[in-house]
Structure formats: C-alpha cells, structure tokens
Amino acid sequence: MSSITSRPTVISASHLQKRYGDFTAVKDISFDVPAGESFGLLGPNGAGKSTTMRMIGGVSQRSGGNLTIMGLDPEEHGPEVRAHLGVVPQQDNLDEEITVRDNLIMYGRYFGLTRSYLKPKSEELLEFAQLADKADNRVSALSGGMKRRLTIARSLVNDPKILLLDEPTTGLDPQARHILWDRLFRLKERGVTLILTTHYMDEAEQLCDRLIVVDKGEIMAEGSPSQLIREYSTREVLELRFGTDRNATVGQELQGIGDRLETLPDRVLIYADNGEAALEQVTGRGLNPITSLVRRSSLEDVFLRLTGRSLVE
Numbered sequence: 662m663s664s665i666t667s668r669p670t671v672i673s674a675s676h677l678q679k680r681y682g683d684f685t686a687v688k689d690i691s692f693d694v695p696a697g698e699s700f701g702l703l704g705p706n707g708a709g710k711s712t713t714m715r716m717i718g719g720v721s722q723r724s725g726g727n728l729t730i731m732g733l734d735p736e737e738h739g740p741e742v743r744a745h746l747g748v749v750p751q752q753d754n755l756d757e758e759i760t761v762r763d764n765l766i767m768y769g770r771y772f773g774l775t776r777s778y779l780k781p782k783s784e785e786l787l788e789f790a791q792l793a794d795k796a797d798n799r800v801s802a803l804s805g806g807m808k809r810r811l812t813i814a815r816s817l818v819n820d821p822k823i824l825l826l827d828e829p830t831t832g833l834d835p836q837a838r839h840i841l842w843d844r845l846f847r848l849k850e851r852g853v854t855l856i857l858t859t860h861y862m863d864e865a866e867q868l869c870d871r872l873i874v875v876d877k878g879e880i881m882a883e884g885s886p887s888q889l890i891r892e893y894s895t896r897e898v899l900e901l902r903f904g905t906d907r908n909a910t911v912g913q914e915l916q917g918i919g920d921r922l923e924t925l926p927d928r929v930l931i932y933a934d935n936g937e938a939a940l941e942q943v944t945g946r947g948l949n950p951i952t953s954l955v956r957r958s959s960l961e962d963v964f965l966r967l968t969g970r971s972l973v974e
C-alpha cells in the first residue's frame with residue numbers, strides 16, 4: 662500500500678488570511694492535504710475554522726495567501742472546484758417541507774444531474790445514510806442525527822473526491838455521533854478525502870489522521886493526534902478535585918510532583934507518565950483530594966498546554 666505522504670496533494674493552503682474590516686479572523690494558515698487523508702482543524706469557537714472552510718469551499722474570498730484545490734484556485738475556477746467538493750455546512754439547510762428522497766433529488770438537479778442518474782443514486786445514498794425507511798417522510802419529521810446524515814448524503818450526490826465537514830456532530834447526542842462517525846469512516850475507506858472542523862477533542866482523535874490546532878486565526882501545532890499528545894503532553898494525567906477554593910491554592914503543596922501542573926477552576930491537573938505513582942506522592946504529602954482520576958492524555962491537554970485555555974469554555 663502506498664503511504665499517505667506519497668499520494669498527490671489535493672488541497673494546498675499557503676498563508677491564508679481573512680479580514681473582516683479591521684478584524685483578522687484568519688491570520689496565517691498553511692497546510693497541505695494528500696488524497697485520502699482525513700484532516701482536521703481543531704480549535705475553540707471563533708478560532709477561524711469555519712472561515713477557513715468557507716475559503717476552501719469557494720464561498721468566501723480570501724484576503725491574502727494562496728489556495729489550490731486539485732491544483733485549481735477556487736476563486737478563479739469555482740464551478741470546476743465545486744464539482745470535486747461535497748460540502749456539509751455547520752447548520753443543516755435542508756428543505757424541511759419536502760421528503761427525504763426529494764431533498765437528494767432536488768439538490769442533484771441543482772447540480773445539473775439527470776433524473777435517470779439521480780433515481781438510483783438517491784436510493785444508494787439513502788441506504789448509505791441509513792435513511793431508506795425514511796425516504797418518503799418529510800425532513801421536519803427527522804431527528805437531529807438523521808438530518809445530519811441526510812445533509813452528508815446530499816453532499817455526496819456528485820461523488821465528490823473531497824468532503825468538507827464543518828462541525829459535523831455539534832448538537833448531536835453520543836449515539837447519533839457514533840453512527841455519524843461510522844458513516845464517515847466508510848467514506849474514508851472509499852478513499853474520500855475528509856476535511857473537518859471540530860472543537861471536540863474526541864472527534865478529532867477518532868476521525869483525523871492529521872490535524873492542525875487552531876487558535877485566534879493561527880496554527881498552534883500540527884501532527885497526528887498521537888504525535889501531538891506525545892509532543893505536548895505526558896502519557897497520563899492525574900485529575901484532582903480539592904474543592905473550589907482549595908483548588909486555587911493547593912498548587913504550592915503539589916510542586917515537584919509529575920512534569921507539570923495546571924490549575925483549572927474546578928480541578929488541578931498533574932501531568933505525569935505514571936499517574937498512579939503521582940497520586941501516591943500526593944497522598945504521601947498528606948493531601949487528600951475529594952476525588953482523583955488517572956486518565957490518558959488527550960488533545961484537550963495539548964490545547965491547554967499550547968494556549969493555557971480549555972477547548973470548550
């Protein structure tokens with residue numbers, strides 16, 4: 662099997678910038694995505710992820726930098742670029758008053774696809790989205806997770822090589838998120854390049870081969886989830902809760918335990934490769950947290966290390 666890095670680059674962004682008046686939403690974003698990769702933009706609300714996606718999708722003009730999709734500049738070759746892209750926006754914009762199947766057909770017609778192509782295609786996509794039994798229902802009768810799956814099915818009507826997903830599971834319950842992730846894995850298996858934004862660290866860890874951590878319009882770090890965790894965190898984290906007032910003051914007494922300490926309003930985090938050994942040191946000093954938990958490091962810890970803030974505030 663060819664390694665992912667030897668595959669052709671399908672998206673190349675170089676020093677992307679977007680200004681809204683005096684405000685710079687995207688300051689300097691560069692990345693290359695090879696075909697078939699699942700690439701993520703992870704960052705908190707307002708980091709500039711959607712703005713970057715809109716520039717890739719060709720619906721927002723960039724203020725600076727270069728961008729090519731399959732070798733073409735989306736601002737100069739909008740229709741050709743859009744023919745390669747499937748776009749799943751942050752907000753579902755389905756037609757609520759028509760049926761599930763008709764949403765697919767109408768969207769395809771808008772793309773100029775023929776009815777004879779769309780008839781079998783819509784059935785295939787309904788199967789893929791696990792919505793075949795809802796085909797004749799109005800969209801207004803679907804759950805949030807079903808609507809998301811329909812939006813994804815709709816984005817696939819033109820067999821895109823690249824799928825842009827802006828916050829694909831925001832607002833969904835855990836079960837609906839897992840069903841959706843499973844569908845995205847299948848697309849990845851078929852060789853579709855996935856570009857997704859998320860502020861959920863677990864989503865980034867599950868879905869992304871590689872990602873950039875974005876904050877305030879800039880890239881803070883880049884790598885695979887495991888590379889980033891290795892580089893910016895310890896293997897384990899000991900989470901301690903001492904009570905609201907005590908959390909803020911106990912830091913002094915914990916000095917020297919583990920590699921690093923973070924004090925959050927509701928807990929203290931001790932970064933250590935061996936969390937249990939760190940906990941023994943804590944109790945050995947006569948400090949008795951109300952609760953303690955040893956867990957593996959996550960991308961949330963990477964973000965905290967890079968910015969001093971939580972991803973979800």
Ligand SMILES: Nc1ncnc2c1ncn2[C@@H]1O[C@H](COP(=O)(O)OP(=O)(O)OP(=O)(O)O)[C@@H](O)[C@H]1O
Nearest residue numbers: 681684686704705706707708709710711712713828
């Ligand atoms: N049309 C606009 N005019 C002015 N400012 C904007 C506009 N669109 C976005 N912004 C600002 O640009 C910044 C980045 O927004 P963007 O939507 O790209 O962030 P994000 O990382 O996608 O977060 P979210 O998940 O909340 O959408 C924010 O401060 C936002 O308020």
